[in-house]
Amino acid sequence: MLKSLGFLHLAIRALRGQRRVAGFYLLASLGDSLAAALVMWLVKRYLDTVSTSGGSVTLWGAAGAACGLILGAWMFRALCACFRRIWSQKLQNAVLVSQMMLLTRHLLRQSVAFFDRQSRSEILSAVRLDVHTVYVAVECLCTLFSNLVTVVALAATAFWLSPRLFGWVIIILPVLTLPILLSGNRMLRASENQRTAGFQMMDHLMDLFAGLRLVKLFRSETQEVNRFREIAERYFEAQLRFTRHQALAHVSLEAIAGIGLVAVILLGGMEVQSGKLTWPGLLTFLITLMGIFEPARWVTSAYSTIQQNIPGSERLGELLALRPEIEDGPNARALLGQPEIIRLENVGFAYSADAPVIKDVCLEIRAGEVIGVVGPSGAGKSTLLSLLSRFYDPTEGAVYFDGVNLRDYKLATVYDHVSAVLQIPFVFNTTLRENIRYGRPDATDAEVEQAARDANLYDEIQQMPQGYDTVLGAGGQDLSVGQRQRLNIARALLKNAPILLLDEATSALDSISEARVQAALDRLMEGRTVIAVAHRLSTLRGAHRLVVMKQGRVEAIGTHAELLKSSDTYRLLCEHQAMSTEDAKPVPEAAAQPAALA
Ligand code: ATP
16 A cells, blocks of 8 residues: 555656646546536436426427527536546646656666666666656556545535435445455556566566577577567456456445345435435435546546556656766866876776675876777676776776876766777667767767768768668668678777777677778877777787787786787787787887887
8 A cells, every 4th residue: 555655646746747747637537527516416306306397398488498408518518528538638748748757867877887787678667668657657647536536526526415325325335446445456466566567578578689690500590489478378368367357346346236226226225215315316316326427437447547656656756766877076077188198097896796806006107108908708807998998987996187186087988088989889770870970969060070081981981872861770771780880980080089999899890891890990099098908919919019918907008019028818818819920010118119010
C-alpha cells in the first residue's frame, strides 16, 4: 500500500511542470462527473413528475422540458468526456516528453563506469518504458480525483434519495476493494518477474542480432531460438500469473458487488412497502448506485495497474537519484589551452575493488610529444587512455595537467581538449556532413569539406550520389572500416583538440587502407600531444618515446633501440612481429622532437 502511495507521489512531482494542461484535464473530468450526477437528479425529477401527474403530462409539457434538460446534461457530459480524452492525451505527451528529456539528460551525465555495469536493455527500457510509469501515475491520480468527484456527487444524490439505503451502501463500498488489496503483493511479485524476463529477452535478442554472423557460421540458429523460447516462456508465464491474480480479484469484486446490489434491492423494496421511499426514488437510487460502483471497479483496476507499474517506477526513481561518479567539484577550474606537462603520479586503477588493472604508473608527457603505448593484451593500455581522458578517475595516485589534479578541472573543459580515434570507429545515424560536423557543431560547410580533404575522404564523398548529404549508420549507407576511420579523423580534425588519444586506430585495416588512414592520422597528429596505443609496432615509428606496459605496470620507457636493450617484454613483442632490429626503422633517439614524425 505504501508503495502505491509512493507511486502516486511520482505524479505530483511530474504535474508540477504541467499545471495548465493538468488543470484543463481536471476541469473536463469535473464537468463529466457533475453532469453524470445532474442526469440522475433530472431523471428522478422526471419520474416523480410522471408518477404524480396522473396522466396529465404531455410530450410538450413538463416532461418534455425535463427530457430536454436530461438530453442537454447528457450532451454536456459527452462534450466534457471528449475534452477529457483530448487533454488526457496532451497531458500524456507533455509528461512523457519532459520525463524522457529529464532521464536522457540525467543518463548522459553519468560516467562511463555506470554504462559498463548496466545492461543495455535496462537503459533502453528506462527511457522507453519506465518513464511511461510516470504518466500512468499521473493518469491514476487524475482519474482518482475525477472518480472521487463522481462518487461524492452521486453519493450526495443517493443520500438525498434515501439516507437509510445510503447507509448500507457506505458499508458495502469499502468491502468491494478488499479482494484487490489482498492480492496486491502477489501481483507486484509477478510484475517484477515479468520485467526481469523482459530484459533477458531483449538482451538475448540484441546479442543475437549483433553476433548474427557468428550465429550463421556456427549454425546455432536452433540452439539460439530454443534459448529464446525458454526466456520468452518465463516472461509470458509471469504475465499469466499477473493476469490470473487480477482476474481473481475482479471476480471477487463482482461477487461482492452483486451481493451488495441484491441487498439494496431487498432493503429498498422494504422501504417502498413501508412508504418511506417511492418507486421512482428506488429506481433512481439503483441507477445512481450503478454509477457509484463504476469508480469502485476503477479502483480495483487502477490498483492492479499500479502494482504492474511499481517496479518500473522504482527503477526510474533509482536512476534519477543517481549521482554521476565523475562530476565537477565545487571549486573546479577551467582547463585553458594545451597543458604543457601531463604527469601521472603513482596511478592505480581497478574496475572492481579486488582486481587492480593499473598499478603504480608514473609517466610524464610534454606538450607536442608522441607517446606510443605497447604491451601484451590485457596489460591496461586502453585503460590508461581512459584515465587520461577522465572517463574514469584513478583509484590511487593522480593525473596532473600542468601540476593541477585532473579532478580539479571542469570536466567539460577537459573533454574539450581531448580527441580520440578508437579501433572501432563510430558513425551516427545522420548525414555524412553532420557526422563530421559532430566535431564542431558551428563549423561551416567549407570547414567540414576541408576536414574531409585532410582526412583523405574527399574523393570518396564526391563519388557518392548524395555527397555530404548521404545518410549513414542504421537505415543509411554503410562505409568500410577504413572510411569510417577517416570520417572519425575528419571529426577529430574539426574538433582541433590539443590532446589526441589513438587506440589501435589502424589495427582493423588492410595495408592499403592503413596507409590512407595513417596519412590522415599523421596530419591529425601534427602539433598535438599524442598518446597512441598499438599492437603493430610499425605504426608507432613516429613516436618520440614508447611506454611498455605489462600486467598493469609500466615495465620500461624509452626509444625503440633503448627498449630492445632494456625490456624483455618489448623484445618479445618485436620478435613476435618478426620485427628484427635490422628491418624496423628505428624510432628517433631524442625524445620530445615533434618534427621527427614519420
Ligand atoms: P588489449 O590490447 O587487448 O586491448 P589492453 O592492454 O588495452 O588490452 P585493457 O583494455 O586496458 O587492456 O584491459 C585491462 C584489463 O581490464 C583487462 O583485464 C580487462 O579485462 C579489464 N577491463 C577492461 N575494461 C573493463 C571494464 N569496462 N570493466 C571491467 N574490466 C575491464
